Amino acid sequence: MTAQRTQPRTQPQPATARRWVAHLDMDAFYASVELLRYPQLKGQAVVIGGGARHQPQTLDDGTLAFARLKHYAGRGVITTATYAAREHGVNSGMGLMKAARLAPEAVLLPVDFEAYRRASKAFKASVLSFAPDMEDRGIDEIYLELTALPGAQDPVGHDPFGGVRAIAQELRNTVRRTTGLTCSVGLSPNKLLSKLASEMDKPDGLTLITHADLPTRVWPLAVGKLNGVGPKAASKLHALGVRTIGDVAEKERAWLVKHFGVSYGAWLADASQGIDDRPVATRSEPVSMSRETTFDRDLHAVTDKTRLTAELDALVHALANDLARKGYAARTVGIKLRFDDFSLQSREITLPQATRDVLALRRAAGQCLKRADLHKRLRLLGVRAANLEARLHNG
DNA sequence: TCTGGGGTCCTAGGACCC
DNA sequence: TCTGGGGTCCTAGGACCC
Numbered sequence: 001m002t003a004q005r006t007q008p009r010t011q012p013q014p015a016t017a018r019r020w021v022a023h024l025d026m027d028a029f030y031a032s033v034e035l036l037r038y039p040q041l042k043g044q045a046v047v048i049g050g051g052a053r054h055q056p057q058t059l060d061d062g063t064l065a066f067a068r069l070k071h072y073a074g075r076g077v078i079t080t081a082t083y084a085a086r087e088h089g090v091n092s093g094m095g096l097m098k099a100a101r102l103a104p105e106a107v108l109l110p111v112d113f114e115a116y117r118r119a120s121k122a123f124k125a126s127v128l129s130f131a132p133d134m135e136d137r138g139i140d141e142i143y144l145e146l147t148a149l150p151g152a153q154d155p156v157g158h159d160p161f162g163g164v165r166a167i168a169q170e171l172r173n174t175v176r177r178t179t180g181l182t183c184s185v186g187l188s189p190n191k192l193l194s195k196l197a198s199e200m201d202k203p204d205g206l207t208l209i210t211h212a213d214l215p216t217r218v219w220p221l222a223v224g225k226l227n228g229v230g231p232k233a234a235s236k237l238h239a240l241g242v243r244t245i246g247d248v249a250e251k252e253r254a255w256l257v258k259h260f261g262v263s264y265g266a267w268l269a270d271a272s273q274g275i276d277d278r279p280v281a282t283r284s285e286p287v288s289m290s291r292e293t294t295f296d297r298d299l300h301a302v303t304d305k306t307r308l309t310a311e312l313d314a315l316v317h318a319l320a321n322d323l324a325r326k327g328y329a330a331r332t333v334g335i336k337l338r339f340d341d342f343s344l345q346s347r348e349i350t351l352p353q354a355t356r357d358v359l360a361l362r363r364a365a366g367q368c369l370k371r372a373d374l375h376k377r378l379r380l381l382g383v384r385a386a387n388l389e390a391r392l393h394n395g
Numbered sequence: 396t397c398t399g400g401g402g403t404c405c406t407a408g409g410a411c412c413c
Numbered sequence: 414t415c416t417g418g419g420g421t422c423c424t425a426g427g428a429c430c431c
Contacts, residue, residue, distance in 0.1 A: 049399080050399090073396090075397090075398080075399080076399065077397095077398065077399050077400095078399095079399075079400095092431090093398075093399085094397085094398080095396080095397045095398055095399095097396045097397070098396075098397055098398085100396085101396080111399090137430085137431070138401090138402085138430080138431040139431075140431075141431070227429090227430075228428095228429070228430090229429090230428060230429045230430080231428090231429090232427085232428060232429085233428080233429090261406090263405075263406095264405090286402085287402080287403065287404090288401095288402070288403085289401085289402090290400085290401065290402075291400085291401090292399085292400060292401080293399090293400085294398095294399060294400085332423085332424095334424090334425095342397095342398070344426075344427085345425085345426090346424090346425060346426070347424085347425080348423085348424065348425080349423095349424090350422085350423060350424085380399090380400095382400085382401095
């Protein structure tokens with residue numbers, strides 16, 4: 001381990017600038033947007049999820065009555081919970097029924113994607129105005145390439161990274177001023193470390209890490225904190241006695257490759273050392289589009305045939321609409337089935353010509369369905385379009 | 396009383412072609 | 414009768430992420 005020297009202020013900048021990437025993550029995004037609309041709920045345990053049935057009701061005296069989690073019945077999951085609600089042990093992805101046992105008095109609000117999309121556009125636009133190299137990571141997250149921004153390489157006082165820290169601070173101020181929402185920012189030499197950093201001081205935090213911080217701030221973390229290590233890989237690593245990122249870092253690359261394959265093993269080795277060269281991708285074309293729905297009860301292919309056909313029609317219509325609205329046609333059409341035992345099955349077909357015609361899509365989806373094994377009851381049905389080709393919006 | 400909906404990327408086998 | 418080595422496309426499934 002070599003001691004990290006801070007550069008004297010008088011020293012000229014190195015020819016190769018230090019890379020700085022920010023990861024910006026909105027705090028409890030959906031819930032925070034709802035709190036802007038219902039400020040009287042501030043500080044309370046609030047959970048977002050499920051359909052529009054549990055919309056708040058206006059009482060005779062003009063006050064709003066909110067639905068409580070304990071009254072929920074259905075198969076929905078939590079999309080977001082306020083920090084007050086998380087203290088009860090509920091969190092994103094948890095079934096609402098299960099959450100109701102943990103936090104029965106929590107307020108339940110339906111998901112309003114339109115509102116979140118509007119807020120998302122607003123915060124991204126505010127950031128773009130002074131950090132134009134932005135990668136979209138969904139509705140509430142972005143990466144920003146800050147390396148070349150004015151001041152990013154400048155020290156401030158005794159802080160060698162004061163310049164880039166000030167930029168990040170300004171980002172947070174801008175987001176808060178234009179949207180009324182807080183975010184957490186991670187700042188580091190790459191996307192992987194910045195993603196880790198943004199989680200270190202949530203909500204409303206700003207965390208800067210460099211490679212020098214690896215041993216003290218990254219290696220003690222559980223391996224599952226790495227973006228790319230999910231439940232499967234984590235439990236396999238645990239079984240091999242590897243629990244922290246530092247444990248991974250101590251393993252030989254060859255050992256990791258032996259257990260996890262050339263590609264994933266090598267990635268693990270690099271990731272544990274904080275190595276990540278991925279660029280911030282400012283533009284990207286969609287690869288696929290899909291629509292799916294979980295039924296209120298499990299359906300049987302024979303006895304519920306009429307219902308199933310109607311559901312498929314609706315999904316195909318929605319998908320055709322999405323394709324037209326976004327200006328694409330698809331050559332591959334597929335279906336996705338989830339059964340009552342939660343197992344998945346998919347079928348797809350590639351057509352000679354790309355299409356976004358409802359009837360052509362419906363025919364292809366029907367062919368896929370014919371090839372599926374429909375013995376078990378169906379929980380979910382989905383349709384997918386892939387092999388996308390850009391088309392005129394009205395063509 | 397478990398487990399939504401929208402995505403991306405990877406792997407692996409078989410078809411098919413040169 | 415025995416039997417190569419690529420490369421690309423298609424399909425099914427699975428891990429992972431927001």
